[in-house]
Amino acid sequence: MSIRVEHLGFSYGNREILHDLSFEVPDGCLVNVLGPNGVGKSTLFRCILGLNQRYSGRILVNGKDVRELSIRQRAREISYIPQTHAPVYDYEVLDVVLMATGSSMKVLWNPGCEQRKRAYEALERVGIEQFAHRLYTRLSGGEQQLVLIARALAQDARTIVMDEPTSALDYGNTVRVLSRIRQLAREGLSIVQSTHNPDHAFLYADKTLVLRSGGLEAYGDPREVVTSDLVSRIYGVDVEVSSLYGDKVRVCVPVHEITACGRENRGSERT
Numbered sequence: 059m060s061i062r063v064e065h066l067g068f069s070y071g072n073r074e075i076l077h078d079l080s081f082e083v084p085d086g087c088l089v090n091v092l093g094p095n096g097v098g099k100s101t102l103f104r105c106i107l108g109l110n111q112r113y114s115g116r117i118l119v120n121g122k123d124v125r126e127l128s129i130r131q132r133a134r135e136i137s138y139i140p141q142t143h144a145p146v147y148d149y150e151v152l153d154v155v156l157m158a159t160g161s162s163m164k165v166l167w168n169p170g171c172e173q174r175k176r177a178y179e180a181l182e183r184v185g186i187e188q189f190a191h192r193l194y195t196r197l198s199g200g201e202q203q204l205v206l207i208a209r210a211l212a213q214d215a216r217t218i219v220m221d222e223p224t225s226a227l228d229y230g231n232t233v234r235v236l237s238r239i240r241q242l243a244r245e246g247l248s249i250v251q252s253t254h255n256p257d258h259a260f261l262y263a264d265k266t267l268v269l270r271s272g273g274l275e276a277y278g279d280p281r282e283v284v285t286s287d288l289v290s291r292i293y294g295v296d297v298e299v300s301s302l303y304g305d306k307v308r309v310c311v312p313v314h315e316i317t318a319c320g321r322e323n324r325g326s327e328r329t
């Protein structure tokens with residue numbers, strides 16, 4: 059089992075964010091996490107990563123209690139791709155990826171052949187080896203996101219947590235990045251990623267976990283979890299889940315907007 063969360067509770071001061079949350083992520087599984095703004099997705103990730111330590115309950119990553127692991131041991135089990143960030147230094151892409159290889163080195167060591175080989179392999183796995191000697195700050199948002207995925211791979215952990223990996227990407231880059239993430243899960247990695255787009259569940263998830271205020275709303279097969287009723291309820295808008303291509307894929311449609319749009323168009327035809 060890649061991640062096991064048992065009765066997790068977490069509060070910021072007196073404000074309870076997560077309450078009695080339990081779920082498991084099997085090995086090689088791609089899970090997407092849905093929930094409205096501020097519900098606690100990043101907080102959950104920070105607990106799993108061992109960054110929020112004052113939680114109640116227990117979190118195991120690859121069978122190991124996160125609380126009992128040192129930072130270096132944690133880095134061998136789980137890697138993290140944060141929400142959008144503003145890169146500051148003009149590092150080459152290869153150097154950005156090499157930064158993740160530190161857990162296999164001793165203090166004050168420089169990356170050697172082994173680490174460089176791992177970094178090149180990670181770039182190849184994501185299909186961006188041609189970027190190795192380009193400056194990270196001169197890449198597009200989508201390209202930078204792929205570099206961060208390569209960096210997570212170079213860390214050599216079996217489990218990756220991604221906080222809205224496509225939030226700043228255009229449509230094409232979103233599809234390319236999600237497709238690459240799905241491929242990595244097919245190759246055996248366990249990946250948990252948050253998203254604000256419920257449609258992604260149908261093409262890019264083996265399981266969907268939905269958070270509501272304080273706890274778990276649903277967890278399971280995306281087709282059973284992402285229903286018209288659930289999406290309407292958690293986001294507070296009228297949504298219908300429609301199926302396309304003989305139900306090979308489904309999409310969420312804000313039905314109220316169709317009627318409103320029709321009315322507005324008829325109004326503009328009259329004027």
Ligand SMILES: Nc1ncnc2c1ncn2[C@@H]1O[C@H](COP(=O)(O)OP(=O)(O)OP(=O)(O)O)[C@@H](O)[C@H]1O
Binds near residue numbers: 070
């Ligand atoms: N360090 C902190 N101290 C106090 N409250 C915090 C802190 N970090 C987050 N919060 C609050 O905890 C709640 C959950 O935040 P969190 O970032 O986990 O939500 P989220 O589901 O990831 O939101 P979003 O979808 O908007 O990124 C929010 O109400 C937020 O304001």
